[in-house]
Amino acid sequence: MADKSQIQEALKVQGELVRKLKAEKANKDQIDEEVAKLLELKARLGGDDGKQTFVLKTPKGTRDYNPKQMAIREKVFSIIISCFKRHNAVTIDTPVFELKETLTGKYGEDSKLIYDLKDQGGELLSLRYDLTVPFARYLAMNKITNIKRYHIAKVYRRDNPAMTRGRYREFYQCDFDIAGQYDPMMPDAECLRIVYEILSELDLGDFRIKVNDRRILDGLFAVCGVPEEKFRTICSTVDKLDKLPWEDVKNEIVNEKGLSEEVAHQIGEYVSMQGGLDLAEKLLKDPKLSQNEQALAGLTDMKLLFSYLQLLQITDKVVFDLSLARGLDYYTGVIYEAVLCQALQPEVPAVKEQKGAGDEAGVNVGSVAGGGRYDGLVGMFDPKGRKVPCVGVSIGIERIFSIMEQKAEMSAEKIRTTETQVLVASAQKNLLDQRYQLITELWTAGIKAEMLLKKNPKLLNQLQHCEEMGIPLVAILGEQEIKTGVVKLRNVATREEVDVSRENVVEEIKRRTLNI
Amino acid sequence: MADKSQIQEALKVQGELVRKLKAEKANKDQIDEEVAKLLELKARLGGDDGKQTFVLKTPKGTRDYNPKQMAIREKVFSIIISCFKRHNAVTIDTPVFELKETLTGKYGEDSKLIYDLKDQGGELLSLRYDLTVPFARYLAMNKITNIKRYHIAKVYRRDNPAMTRGRYREFYQCDFDIAGQYDPMMPDAECLRIVYEILSELDLGDFRIKVNDRRILDGLFAVCGVPEEKFRTICSTVDKLDKLPWEDVKNEIVNEKGLSEEVAHQIGEYVSMQGGLDLAEKLLKDPKLSQNEQALAGLTDMKLLFSYLQLLQITDKVVFDLSLARGLDYYTGVIYEAVLCQALQPEVPAVKEQKGAGDEAGVNVGSVAGGGRYDGLVGMFDPKGRKVPCVGVSIGIERIFSIMEQKAEMSAEKIRTTETQVLVASAQKNLLDQRYQLITELWTAGIKAEMLLKKNPKLLNQLQHCEEMGIPLVAILGEQEIKTGVVKLRNVATREEVDVSRENVVEEIKRRTLNI
Structure with missing residues (x-):
């Protein structure tokens, strides 16, 4: 641990930085992250007594879920699992960890983001x-x-977190896959x-699902004159089209990837195309593409796919978009990605505005689902x-959680974190036995019931x-009621009472x- | 990786061992574990072509949950969460990991079982x-x-797994805690x-909940003449009473912990006591115990507790048992542990039989809940x-999962792994469009519906x-039905059909x- 004076110095510098960013009205994300660092330094410095204590925080890029966040998380999961x-x-x-060798060679360059466990003897794990x-x-x-399975669980990446945008080092994935040989x-x-x-x-507003096929991309690269060994790298460049304007992507193709202006131009013609069944049919008649075996197979399948989507x-939400490339190497056919047409908050620019605008963090903030x-x-x-x-x-x-959390914050509706249906209350002192008896009956009947864990709570506090x-609902036990053999039921919202x-x-x- | 001949040698030895154990009709757990090692060696040796491949397994002490196990797990969770x-x-x-220093100094000797993450730069995590x-x-x-919360999640211990008995290195904990100042x-x-x-x-058969109080234990140790610095270690020894007979525990107190025969005898008198409210009242009148402040506080609370339990x-299931000690250091008052009176399978001896019999793995196999x-x-x-x-x-x-799994295996009832309510089937070829149309309507109506992912499946295969x-239920579309504007609904169990x-x-x- 650094000594106290070092921390105090760092604290001063960090404080200045935060003040400066606030004065400049910098990006909210950036301010939040610098404030977090400031708080961490303060925590390191310890309490008012100057006693240095350990840091009370969750690891970088992770968070606790409080009861409200859990209520939202459960609601989202319930909708998805039902589907x-x-x-x-x-x-x-x-298991949360695998043998290290199971993960080796599956993620290319991103392997550096894998969390390894310490070698404490025995197997090497990640x-x-x-x-x-x-x-x-x-x-x-x-x-x-042969299986159709879903799996919802947390995964781990030592990435640079941008937590206000829903990017964490520990985050949920929510996968649905169909494995097996079926009809195309x-x-x-x-x-x-x-x-x-x-x-x-989930009611997140309007959305579009972009669809493409790796074989169509490979085919169009081939007919445009991209050498085969450059297919993957050109694919990665084209994948940036959702964040960069065509001019920038073209420059990368020409200057960094070393292809000619003419080849880049031809790629540009294709990847600007969007449509549906009609586009697939049009491209099947394209004299160059239709001669390419890969492209032909991809387009034939695309046409079939759209007939099923109809x-x-x-089909009102699905777009055949030749610019969709997706990052991962392992895709072999159809690929897709869903984007929200309009995000909720000003910090989260709508997808259309965002096109052509750089996104520092390198995330397409509108993307909420993807696969292939x-x-x-x-x-x-x-x-x-x-x-x-x-x-x-x-x-x-995670992206959906943050949208739902924002929505909940803006909404007037209060999120309940418990499902309790009735409080067993007492109107006077010395009625604990009667409260225990009634609540026991309610629990036995499967009713979600609560009583305050005090012997003699005040009625006002209970209400x-x-x-x-x-x-x-409140079930009120009082001396008068007990004498006459009744319980007073009170509707909390309307304040109506009935014996x-x-x-x-x-x-x-x-x-x-x-x-x- | 070891070379091929070494593995082949190890494989031979392991094969012999398994044959021997089987011939001796050894304990099923032991055979299972040795067979697992055998299979691992076989996997290391690779396929028939002799090509050496990586080991296809989950890390030691962990397991996958297959769909059937997940169905059981979800059922158990649902009962517990409802409660x-x-x-x-x-x-x-x-988060699944914490700063290493957050865990430091909380688990005493068991700290060696904590999984650390590799230092890849940044914070040290466990x-x-x-x-x-x-x-x-x-x-x-x-x-x-102030909070009443539950938390169900996986935790990690580098312990010696005994997986057939529900002891894993990755396992679920399922905790309910009430934090805050309430009436005693x-x-x-x-x-x-x-x-x-x-x-x-959960319907696991009859059970008992043993209750004690750390203050009562400390008090009785004091009045029996145990020096204060030995309270915790004597407590650990007494904790073994659910696995060892009193004679063994007494020997440990005298020979290992260095107390006199007389002190051990007095402890023995107390810790053999079991009862309820009556026992608390009796001990409150005990001339020695009632003079000890700790014991008095504990017994007064125990009496109050039993009046609430009534x-x-x-109270039919709760026993005030002075031999209950619980391992963890951090308990300060009431402690409790629930045990099943009769376990399900012969491998899992009933608690009563087990008392006095050593348990190699050192687990009380009957214990299904605990706290304090x-x-x-x-x-x-x-x-x-x-x-x-x-x-x-x-x-x-985890213990409950394994009992439920055993129960499911023994039962004739088939566990469903999906909740599908209706299959959309076709009686002849070329009815894919109609199937898609009907299933789309069903999904839109929220019905769990399936169709086989083949263009022209045979009716028999669908049934x-x-x-x-x-x-x-099956909804059958056929040429005849389409002509007359009907769909045939078939009840799979009764084979009744109706248009x-x-x-x-x-x-x-x-x-x-x-x-x-």
Whole structure:
């Protein structure tokens, strides 16, 4: 640990920086991050007594979820899981760490972002980086050739966090995949339908699902004269089109990747195309593309895919977009990405505005789901190299959480963090036995009931607690009521009160709380 | 990696060992573990082509959950979470790793079991060892003095796994805690009621909840003449009484811990006592114990606790047992542990038989929940040492999973891994469009519907799929039906069929699947 004077010095410098950024009205994200550093330094310095204590914080890039955030998280999960179950998915779970060698060679350059565990004797382990590689390992290990599964779990990347934008080092992935040999484009179409259903139900505003095919991209690179060994790197450059204007992308192709102006121009012509079934049909007649085997296969499948999407009634949201490339190496066919047309807050520019504007953090803030076909990955794990074709989608759940949190903050509606239906209250002192008896009956009947954990709470405090926690009903036990054999039921919202006989009160509470 | 001949040699030796164990009809656990090692060696040797591949396995002490296990896990969680919610708990989540210093000094000798992350630059991190320390860190960090929360998440211990007995290196904890200043014994009583409700609803057979108090133990050690600095170590020895007979425990007290025969005898007299409210009252009149301040406080609280447990109607399962000590250092008051009276399988001896019999692995296999009061832990994290009194319970969920899995295996009832309500089938070829149209309507109506992802599946295959997956209903589209504007609904179990008009079919399916 640094000594106290060093920390004090750092604290001074950091304080200046924050004041300067605030004065300059800098980007909110940037200010938040510098303030966080300031607070960390303050914590290191310890309490008022100058006693140096340990830092009370979560690790960099991680966060706790408080009860309100958990309520939002559970609501989002419940919508997504319902959709996965509606589409007959099973679920599996895998350990949070894998053998290091299981992850080796799967993520290219990003391997440096993998968290390794310390060698404490025994196997070398790493935290999972995504859910797709563990899924492929699971299929190969159990010789499963056929499964439709979802998996929601946390993954780990030693990336630069931008937490206010929903980018963490520990974050949820929410994956749905169909593995197995089926008729062409049928699993792919279902994945797109699932994205459509989830985004519609989450009610995040209008969205578009961009679709393309790796084979179409490879084919168009070939016919434009890109040498085969440059397909992947040109693909990465084209992938930047959602953040950079064509001019910048073209410069990179010409100046960094060393292709001619003419080749770049031809690529530009193609990747500016957007459409649907019509575009697939048009390109199938393109004299150059249709001669390329890869492109032909991709376009034929694209046409078939759109015919299914029409039957699935989702073509109003799906766009065949030749500029969509997706970063990951392992895709072999259809790829897709869902973007929100309009984000919620001014800090989060709408996707259209954002096009052509640089995004420092390198995230497409509008992207909320993505996926594609990866027919080769499972074979990498099988001792005999047996392939299991797969197609899947990953819902960008952290991004969705932050939108929902923002929405909740702006909304007047209070989020309940408990589901308590009734508070068992007492009007006078010395009624603890009666409270315990009634609440025991309620719990036994499966009713969500609470009583304050005090022997003699004041009635006013008990009623206030209901207001604060959003508990809709109070069952009040009082001396008078006990004498006449009744319990007073009070509706917290309307303040209406009614006396119910003690022996019927559990049934009556059950009846009243049925739909809460 | 070892070279091929070394592995082949090891494989031979291991094969011999497994054959020997099987011939000797050795313990099933032991055979399973040796077979696992054998399979690992085989995997290392690679495929038939002799090509050496990486090991296809999960890390030592971890497992995947397959869809069936997930179905069981979700059922158990759902029962437990319902109970926590019925008792007005909120939920929180914390990161899977903490700063290493957050865990330092909390687990005594067990610290060696903590998984550390590799130092890759930045903070030093460790995987969480339990949920209690992160909870205390969360309370102190957010200055929360009052919360009733549950937290279900995985924790990590580099222990010797005994996976067939539900002991893993990655395992779930399932914690409910009440933090805050309340009237004496009220939160404690609610924790016990929660254990009672959960074990009753899980239907694991008869159980007992043993209760004691650290202050009573300390008091009785004092009046028996144990020097104060030996309280904790004698406490650990007494804790072994659920696995060892009194003679062994006494020997340890005398020979290893260096106390006199007479002191050991007096301890033995006390710790053999079991009872309820009556025992608390009796001990309050004990001339020696009642003179000890600690014991007096503990016994007074125990009497109060039992009076509340009577009102909560759970005294039939709760035993005041002076031999209960619990391992953890941080308990300061009431402690408790729930045990199953009769375990399910012969490998898992019933608790009564087990008493007095050594358990190699050192686990009380009957224990399914435990907890207690820890009033000092949060203060360890607060810069000013402010205390937040806490009491909590941890449900031994992994043990419960294995019992439920065993139960499911023995039962004839098939576990469904999906919730699909209806299969959209076709009786002839070329009806894909119609299938897509109907299933789209069903999904839009929120019905869990499936169709085979083939253009022209055979009707027999579609019906067989329903049998296998337990799908209760089939909607059959056929040429004849389409002509007459109907859909055939088939009940898979009864094989009854009925024609429903195409425009009403979604409503009719909804009606029929309402309670599935």
